[in-house]
Amino acid sequence: MKSTIHNKTIHNKTIHNKTRLKRLLLIALAITLAFAFTACGGSKEPEESGGAAGTASEEKELFPLRMVTQTTNSETIIADRLGFFANEGIEAVFIGTLGQGVTQYQAIATGDLDVFTQGHLTNEAQARIAGLDIKTVQPGFVDDEEYPHVTYLVREDSDIQSIEDFAGKKVGITMNGVCIDGYITKYFTEHGLDPSTVEYVTLPQPGQAEQAVVQGLIDVTTSHSPFGGIALAAGGVRRCAASWDIFENPAAGMATRGFSGAFIEEHPDVVQGWANALYHARVFIEKYPEYAREVSADYLGLDAKDVSLNRWPQERNVPQDWAEFWFDLSEELGYWEAGDITIDEVLTNEFVPTDYPVKYDEIVNTSWEPKGKQE
Numbered sequence: 001m002k003s004t005i006h007n008k009t010i011h012n013k014t015i016h017n018k019t020r021l022k023r024l025l026l027i028a029l030a031i032t033l034a035f036a037f038t039a040c041g042g043s044k045e046p047e048e049s050g051g052a053a054g055t056a057s058e059e060k061e062l063f064p065l066r067m068v069t070q071t072t073n074s075e076t077i078i079a080d081r082l083g084f085f086a087n088e089g090i091e092a093v094f095i096g097t098l099g100q101g102v103t104q105y106q107a108i109a110t111g112d113l114d115v116f117t118q119g120h121l122t123n124e125a126q127a128r129i130a131g132l133d134i135k136t137v138q139p140g141f142v143d144d145e146e147y148p149h150v151t152y153l154v155r156e157d158s159d160i161q162s163i164e165d166f167a168g169k170k171v172g173i174t175m176n177g178v179c180i181d182g183y184i185t186k187y188f189t190e191h192g193l194d195p196s197t198v199e200y201v202t203l204p205q206p207g208q209a210e211q212a213v214v215q216g217l218i219d220v221t222t223s224h225s226p227f228g229g230i231a232l233a234a235g236g237v238r239r240c241a242a243s244w245d246i247f248e249n250p251a252a253g254m255a256t257r258g259f260s261g262a263f264i265e266e267h268p269d270v271v272q273g274w275a276n277a278l279y280h281a282r283v284f285i286e287k288y289p290e291y292a293r294e295v296s297a298d299y300l301g302l303d304a305k306d307v308s309l310n311r312w313p314q315e316r317n318v319p320q321d322w323a324e325f326w327f328d329l330s331e332e333l334g335y336w337e338a339g340d341i342t343i344d345e346v347l348t349n350e351f352v353p354t355d356y357p358v359k360y361d362e363i364v365n366t367s368w369e370p371k372g373k374q375e
Contacts, residue, residue: 065091068094075282088274089273095112138353141255144244144253146311149252168198172200174206183222187246201217203218214237229306
């Protein structure tokens, strides 16, 4: 069961895209998705992109695949800028970021987006329960001791040393979600502590919590990439704990990527090619993490030192026990009742990434030309 959580909003400036508001309103009212990574800012005009070191023929007509402009370190960036998408006949078309409170699932439902590149299985399950035609196809990053999904930051002079010390403290969150307040509730429950003693402060703007903890407005952050890395590099804060300390399980950080069921049915070859590209991007990042960091930093408009690294799974699809982890935890936290939805309704492992002679070393040894921040 969920604990009673008291939220206080320090700042809640919402950006509305008026031209889409009427179409999104009914969906927005029907579903309140806990989305740890929802980006803020108005939508922008689509911008075309292309691979920097791919081997696809320039004459080949590419399938335009619309996705949000990435705001964190992502294998999608590597697949685009190093040509893995182009090799599969795909052109990444970045449409900009979405308005505050608008999820990628809603944008897919309204026909403004083709693929979602953020979220967890909990979010997709909630979307399907609400009637949205959403399906996970590939895993994203996972949790890791060195590169955790969630980093809990405190001021350098704070007396907080572990998650147990969060009792009676103000913890900054972007919104309520399994990997935000839910992880802390899980930890407190398993250790005989009262989850209601944690005071959650809603800070919806990306990077706002990291500033607030330095200023002493809150005691702890629930930082996600890249903001935790930026804050640590800037100084004044330290890591007191991480999501890995709670579960010690890569599944706890597993992000998801996928499409609508209709898109999968209409364009299975595109979905297969997309799965291939993401898989090879994950393999590349694990082989050459610093090189990939430089590429992502250029795309994001950040210094490489400020780009948080993630652990990228080498599995070709989502393992069953990882999916079960998210369903079990979501049901335990009260996001839905057992039997309301099944894993098979949310996840397909039909599109197994295929092997082909990707010459990773040649990509690294090729002179790479920075293209600058993706707007």
